[in-house]
Amino acid sequence: MTQSDLHPRGVFSAALTPLNADLSPDHATFLAHCRHLLGEGCDGIAMLGTTGEANSFSLKERQALLEAVVAGGIDPARLLPGTGVAAFTETVDLTRHALSVGVTTVVMLPPFYYKGVSDDGVVAAYSEVVERIADPRLRIVLYHIPQVSAVPISHGVIAQLRQRYPTTFTGIKDSSGDLANMVTMVERFPGFAVLAGADPLLLPLLKAGGAGCITATSNLVARDLAFIAKHFADPAQAEAVEAAQARVVATRNRVSRFAQMASLKALMARASQSDGWMRMRPPLLPLSAEELAAL
Template identity: 35%
Template sequence: MTATSDSPEDEHLPARDCLAVAAATPVAIDLAPDHSLLAMHCQMLLASGCDGIALFGTTGEGPEFTATDRKSGLEAAVRAGIAPGRLIVSATAMSIGETVDLAKHALDANVDSILLMPPCMFRSNITAEGAYRFYATVIDRIARDDLRLCLYHFPDICGVPLTPPIVRRLDEAFPGIVTGVKDSGGDFGFTEALIRSCGHLRIFTGTEIHLPQALAAGAYGTICGLGNVMPRLLRAMFEAPSAFDRRGLVPLITSGDLILSRQSFGASIKAVLAQVTGQPSWARMLPPLDELHYPERGWMLADFERWERSLPPSMRSFHAGEALAARDNVLPLRRAL
């Protein structure tokens, strides 16, 4: 587990083997982020062994919030004591101007880096050259030497594959600015090609079951959605003594993921968080996204509880039991399902 510092400003992501969570965002009745719940969630994740938090990405419904909401959410997290050096902030938006504005605000807060994918509205008309020009234009307009940009490969959402040649071209044009790639494409062959051709960059996999081979191949770590509800299991994978032991945990992660992926993954994550925290607003999604409804929601929650109780006590995040609760470094258990 990552050691903490007395001064939040001194905390940063680790040099390797980084477990970062693509945080879900609790939504208040006015459809703005619930700052208090978001800060508490970030604190829980860090206390459970996560190295960092990615705010307002796709799992966090970021592009649906206003720039003002996203800025205030970041500010609230920092005020709550979350070290900015452990935050990766998504600046993905539908306009270049808004993207630049969000990125500059996050840089002013001294976050670790900016996560960015091209806008998704014009999926079929975006070429490789257009993707390059998008990133180059954003970098030029931010115009700051302290920019650390993590490119976001998620073709299922934005329709734009960030191929290794595009990544290399951006890296060569903006050395020291482009610092990483988050690969959420779900194809380990693609991840491996990125590691081989751009191994000096921080390559994150967004596919948790690929972690053992990705880390063995030289990936920096993960930015993942499952970490919202199974942070201790993922921490155990990072702390396993060998790649063989890491692979042994993949079936546990896969079985939990299958439960959460029967319906909308994001809505399932938030339904679990609503149940274990006793905060119904966690279940709220921003339209047009929809929350889970009964009876499917009840079936999923019951199966998720059974799944987690089947884990070794040290790997459970919400139903830890007496053995784990006795440890000093474990957050008090939330309300049981």
């Protein structure tokens, strides 16, 4: 994704966040991880999302990590930081900060504390953010993860927001696992970037006209996902694509046996020979010794 192509397309890693011994974000290791993911073929880094434990960090910690990544030479056009929090005023602050360091596309949860809110309430929250920021550069990828947020992004919400702000709301990350919902959005909203939140769904979504993925297992299998995205429509590469897909599915299944983020971090620790990757912020905890051995 470049600044001239403001509809995200391709493979974006929902990057894990390594932690120091005091459980603060480890900037140097995270920067190295971002470089590694881009080197493996990711089109960009969706940092500070669910997989990155973003909601366990303060606004200052989130801002400092983003600043460190940009200062370390990662092109802001390849970053999709998460900026949606429960208070829309803080969402405004995080989003303005992202814009200030050159990021134009953010991934934004709806306000998620109050449950059972109406579509009009969700639209009102997003509208407040856009109106208060009032920056034509801003591009927002909606974040639909109802199993965690309990505040779904309905098709009605998408339709209203696209009508009000046709250049601002450019896509959605759908982490529901519901491929039919993703395909319906591709068909209903032409030009809207529908991104799968589950690695195994990248291939079928691309075949249905989807834009790509923002996924967790990409921390381990970015190269395979990038290969799938590049060659999914090439009959000459069909066998290799299916082999890559099989590896992606196997890895996703492996990290889903126990707590997913803890499993991903455990495998990152093993791959990098760095136990620092094992650390997590409470209430999330690392795998137990028994789970680690089984993994």
